[in-house]
Amino acid sequence: MVATRSGPRPDGSALGVDIGATNIKWVHRADAVVVARGTLPTPTAGPAQVAAAIAEIAEAHTVEAIGVALPGHLSPDLRSTTTIPNIGGDWQDFPLADTLQRATAKPILLMNDARAFASAELALGSARGHTDVVFMTMGTGIGGAIALGGSVLRGPGDRIGEIGHMTAEPGGAPCGCGARGCLETVAGGRALAGAWCRTLASRGMGHQDRPATPEDLVRAARSGDTAALEILGIAGTAVGAVLGCVLVQLGLSTVVVGGGVAPAFDVMRPAVEPALHDRQRLIGPVMLLAAALGPYAGAMGAALNATAHPSGAASTLPRLSAI
Ligand SMILES: [Zn+2]
Known part of the structure; x- marks a missing residue:
């Protein structure tokens, strides 16, 4: 399936960050290729510290947009976190997208980590x-x-x-x-x-x-x-x-x-x-x-969708023609 020009732009450059209970995994994707990736321990003090860690990763990479996958749910406008049960700190109503946007001056997409994983496997992995x-x-x-x-x-x-x-x-x-x-x-x-x-x-x-x-x-x-x-x-x-x-x-x-x-x-x-x-x-x-995509699938999905849905408000994630 081919993405429309006005729709998904999965070939743009993006940072995809997958916040796990134990580790943060990130990929820097540009021109449909992963140019860098890495892992660091997830800060446990709360969302402000996690946001600071993401901003620090973003500082080292020149990208158009940033996608963040989280193990939980978001506010109706998909800009704040609500329930993030397995990571320390108070995540209820934390304005993560606005915090990161201020820190990085980039468009920020927040999404659930399983939906990010699915989106990547659908575009590039075993569900293709x-x-x-x-x-x-x-x-x-x-x-x-x-x-x-x-x-x-x-x-x-x-x-x-x-x-x-x-x-x-x-x-x-x-x-x-x-x-x-x-x-x-x-x-x-x-x-x-x-x-x-x-x-x-x-x-x-x-x-x-x-x-x-x-x-x-x-x-x-x-x-x-x-x-x-x-x-x-x-x-x-x-x-x-x-x-x-x-x-x-x-x-x-x-x-x-x-x-x-x-x-x-x-x-x-x-x-x-x-x-x-x-x-x-x-x-x-x-x-x-x-x-098929291994442990960075969630980060890949976040990166793919960050450029495809810069407003961060898509209620479904259409298949991306990622290659
Ligand atoms: Zn349960």
């Missing part, structure tokens, strides 16, 4: 050539996005697609969003690491030097550890149930899975697939695709 796709990002939590007719849906406050906050276990563990038993409390990276930590502690063999990680759990499962396989099996069953509901509700059958904890999904897959298979009569065989 598809128009109707459900995206799932597995990291500390679980993000999601939906593309229909080649556009990633955002909706008011960029809130469409929160697969990680659909209920997987009614009355279950408290979630950062304020509800209980959300999918990410069962299958998100933090939940998986916590479950593995408890298993190790019950064996009297917790890590001495650092907390357990989802990667430790995946490694143990791959080496045949029964408890590790069981944790990922429970998580996979929950992912299958929620994903099956989403696909049936939307009538879709293509899924792209990415994020830093996506290797856990490979181990979960035997537990995910039966639930999807059971939905076949309604939606046909489900295609599960691995994301």
